[in-house]
Amino acid sequence: MRVIAIMNQKGGVGKTTTTLNLSHALALEGQKVLMLDMDPQGHLGSCFGVDTYHSSGMDQVLFNETNMLDAIQDVRDNLFLIPAGARLGEIETRPQELNNQRNGYQLVDALAQIDSKAFDFILVDCPPASGLLAMNAILACEEFVVPVTGDYLALQGLSRLIKVVTHIEQALQKDIRKWFVLTRFQKQRKLAQQIKNKLINYFPHQVLETAIRENVSLAESPGFAQTIFEYRPRSNGAQDYRQLAIDLLENRTLH
Numbered sequence: 001m002r003v004i005a006i007m008n009q010k011g012g013v014g015k016t017t018t019t020l021n022l023s024h025a026l027a028l029e030g031q032k033v034l035m036l037d038m039d040p041q042g043h044l045g046s047c048f049g050v051d052t053y054h055s056s057g058m059d060q061v062l063f064n065e066t067n068m069l070d071a072i073q074d075v076r077d078n079l080f081l082i083p084a085g086a087r088l089g090e091i092e093t094r095p096q097e098l099n100n101q102r103n104g105y106q107l108v109d110a111l112a113q114i115d116s117k118a119f120d121f122i123l124v125d126c127p128p129a130s131g132l133l134a135m136n137a138i139l140a141c142e143e144f145v146v147p148v149t150g151d152y153l154a155l156q157g158l159s160r161l162i163k164v165v166t167h168i169e170q171a172l173q174k175d176i177r178k179w180f181v182l183t184r185f186q187k188q189r190k191l192a193q194q195i196k197n198k199l200i201n202y203f204p205h206q207v208l209e210t211a212i213r214e215n216v217s218l219a220e221s222p223g224f225a226q227t228i229f230e231y232r233p234r235s236n237g238a239q240d241y242r243q244l245a246i247d248l249l250e251n252r253t254l255h
C-alpha cells in the first residue's frame with residue numbers, strides 16, 4: 001500500500017484536481033484507491049457530489065469518534081473516499097479536544113485500522129496551509145506528490161516546504177519519497193519552461209515525466225460531479241492524468 005500526500009501549502013496549485021483525477025486514473029488502471037480529504041474546504045468531496053457537511057468524514061476519524069473503515073464511501077469502481085466532514089477545521093482550532101496525546105499522529109493512528117493490503121494506494125488531499133492537518137499528513141505518508149505551477153512565486157514557497165519536510169525527516173529519521181508534478185503547464189510560456197528546468201535541477205529524478213497542461217475541461221468537470229475521464233475522456237487533461245498515473249506506477253521521472 002502506497003500512502004501519498006498531495007501536498008503544497010501554496011493555494012490553488014492543483015492539489016485537489018490532481019488528487020481526484022490521479023486517483024481515478026489509478027483506479028482505471030486496476031488499482032484500488034482510497035482518497036482522504038484533509039482540507040476543511042471539503043472540495044474533494046464536492047468534486048464527487050458528496051455532501052461533505054452531512055457525511056461522517058475525516059473530522060470524526062481524527063477526533064476518534066468513528067472507525068476509519070466506517071467512514072469510507074464507495075464513489076466509483078475501485079475508488080473510495082472519506083470526505084472532510086463539517087468539523088475538520090476544528091482540528092486546527094480546538095486541538096485540545098483530540099483525545100490523543102500524540103498530537104499530529106491522529107492520521108497515523110487511524111491508518112493503523114486499515115489492513116495494509118486493503119488498498120493499493122491512499123491519496124491524501126492536503127489543505128493550503130502548514131498547520132496540524134498538514135502535519136498529520138506529513139507524519140502519515142511515505143510519499144509526497146507536490147504540484148507546482150509555472151509561475152514566479154511557485155519556487156519560493158517550495159523551498160520553505162522542503163525545509164520543513166527535511167527537518168521532520170531528520171527529526172524522525174524518516175525518508176519521504178518526493179515527486180514533483182508541473183500543473184497548469186503552458187508550454188509556450190518561457191517562464192513555465194524556466195520553472196521546469198529549475199525544478200529538474202533542484203530535484204533530479206524527482207520530477208514526474210508528464211506535465212499537466214492548462215486545460216479548461218479540468219476546471220469544468222467538478223461542476224458536473226465528474227472526473228476528467230467521465231467528463232472529457234479525450235481531452236488533454238485526461239491524457240495527461242492517465243500518463244501521470246503510469247509515471248507514478250513506473251517511477252518515470254525527468255533528470
Ligand SMILES: Nc1ncnc2c1ncn2[C@@H]1O[C@H](COP(=O)(O)OP(=O)(O)OP(=O)(O)O)[C@@H](O)[C@H]1O
Pocket residue numbers: 010011012013014015016017018039043126127128183184185212213214215216218219220
Ligand atoms: N491543469 C489545469 N488546467 C486548468 N485549470 C486547472 C488545472 N488544474 C487546476 N485547475 C483549476 O485551478 C483551480 C485550483 O485548482 P485546485 O482546486 O485543484 O487547487 P488546490 O491546490 O487544491 O487549491 P487549494 O489550495 O485551495 O486547495 C481550480 O479552479 C481548478 O479547477
Ligand SMILES: [Mg+2]
Pocket residue numbers: 015016017039043125126
Ligand atoms: Mg484543494
